[in-house]
Amino acid sequence: MLKSLNNASAFWFILPCLLVLALTSLYPIGFGVVVSLTNWNWGNQFDYVGLSNFTTLLGDGEFWTVLKNTLVFATSATIIEVALGFYLATQVDKLSIRTDLIRALIMLPLMVSGIVVALMSKVMFDPFLGIVNQLLGVFGLGPSAFYGAVATAMPSIIAVDVWWQTAFVFIILLAGLHGLPRSPIEAARVEGASEFIIFWRIKMPMLRSLLVTVIIIRAIDTLKVFDIVFGTTGGGPQIATEVVQTFVYRTAYSYQQIGKAMATIILFSLLILIVALALQMLQQRMEEK
Numbered sequence: 001m002l003k004s005l006n007n008a009s010a011f012w013f014i015l016p017c018l019l020v021l022a023l024t025s026l027y028p029i030g031f032g033v034v035v036s037l038t039n040w041n042w043g044n045q046f047d048y049v050g051l052s053n054f055t056t057l058l059g060d061g062e063f064w065t066v067l068k069n070t071l072v073f074a075t076s077a078t079i080i081e082v083a084l085g086f087y088l089a090t091q092v093d094k095l096s097i098r099t100d101l102i103r104a105l106i107m108l109p110l111m112v113s114g115i116v117v118a119l120m121s122k123v124m125f126d127p128f129l130g131i132v133n134q135l136l137g138v139f140g141l142g143p144s145a146f147y148g149a150v151a152t153a154m155p156s157i158i159a160v161d162v163w164w165q166t167a168f169v170f171i172i173l174l175a176g177l178h179g180l181p182r183s184p185i186e187a188a189r190v191e192g193a194s195e196f197i198i199f200w201r202i203k204m205p206m207l208r209s210l211l212v213t214v215i216i217i218r219a220i221d222t223l224k225v226f227d228i229v230f231g232t233t234g235g236g237p238q239i240a241t242e243v244v245q246t247f248v249y250r251t252a253y254s255y256q257q258i259g260k261a262m263a264t265i266i267l268f269s270l271l272i273l274i275v276a277l278a279l280q281m282l283q284q285r286m287e288e289k
Contacts, residue, residue: 036262043256053263062239063247063264067271070243072154074222077161082215084162085169090199092170093177103174107167114164118231121160122147147233150240157241161228165221169214176210177203212283219279223272244268 036053040046057063088106092099109117124130125146133143146156180203188198226245229235235242235250242250244264252261 032262032265035259036266038259040258041256042258049259053260054267057260057263057267065239066242066244066247067268069154069239069241070223070225070268073158073161073225073241073243074219076158077165077222077225078215078218080158080162081166081169081218082211085166085214086173086211088166088170089173089177092174103171106170109164110167112164114227115231117160117164118228121156122232125156147241148237150237153233153237153241157228157232160232161222161225164228165218169218172214173207173210176207180206209283212279216276216279216283220272220276223268223275 037048037050038046039049039053092102092106095102112120124132127133127143127145127148130146132146136143144152147153184202185198188202193201224245225243226249229241229243229246230249233241235246248261248264248268251257251264
């Protein structure tokens with residue numbers, strides 16, 4: 001009886017949150033599904049077209065190129081950021097001196113918004129006046145178009161995102177390293193274990209769950225990239241750096257095809273859901289080991 005009363009009380013406490021969630025999440029999702037089944041053009045045209053938007057997208061080569069660009073960016077940026085952030089965290093954790101200044105310097109890029117980072121990099125990568133090309137000239141290397149060439153545009157955007165977001169991985173994993181219990185580590189040192197063995201056999205298993213969590217966060221975040229691309233190349237040259245978010249923006253606001261844009265968002269949301277579920281399953285399996 002008492003348990004039932006507690007459950008009822010808990011329900012009434014969370015009911016306002018559920019209502020807010022329904023209004024702010026479920027309603028937009030439902031409205032988006034409805035719009036994806038129409039040919040709405042921001043005007044009076046709002047005719048039901050069924051699954052036409054979805055079939056058109058799935059048969060559109062440009063859509064698959066955009067999806068490939070998004071996956072290339074997300075995969076490359078996530079791998080590099082996690083690897084580099086993890087390396088920086090392990091090296092800073094080894095230092096016996098105060099690391100406040102080092103951590104502040106590494107975290108500095110996180111304090112800048114994405115669009116500002118994009119505009120800064122656009123100036124730095126300018127083929128004529130940019131400091132990066134001037135430094136390359138010092139070493140006898142020819143100027144690069146960076147954002148202006150198909151071959152270098154995507155790697156340049158990935159490099160900028162790595163500079164911007166590696167600090168996030170670094171600070172989370174450094175906190176994880178600092179939070180590890182010291183007794184098994186000290187016991188292993190007393191037994192004569194090397195630092196490599198201590199890291200691989202003791203620290204790494206305890207950090208595994210946190211590491212997968214960071215990978216999930218960064219993977220989902222990079223899949224939603226918009227500001228870096230929009231502020232640098234706008235999706236060009238041609239569509240070499242066009243990602244799903246800029247594709248949706250262009251489809252909705254330049255071509256005024258709201259139904260097609262919403263259908264793209266729904267398909268992409270399903271992809272993100274699949275990726276998130278797969279990574280969570282991986283996390284659960286690693287926690288069970």
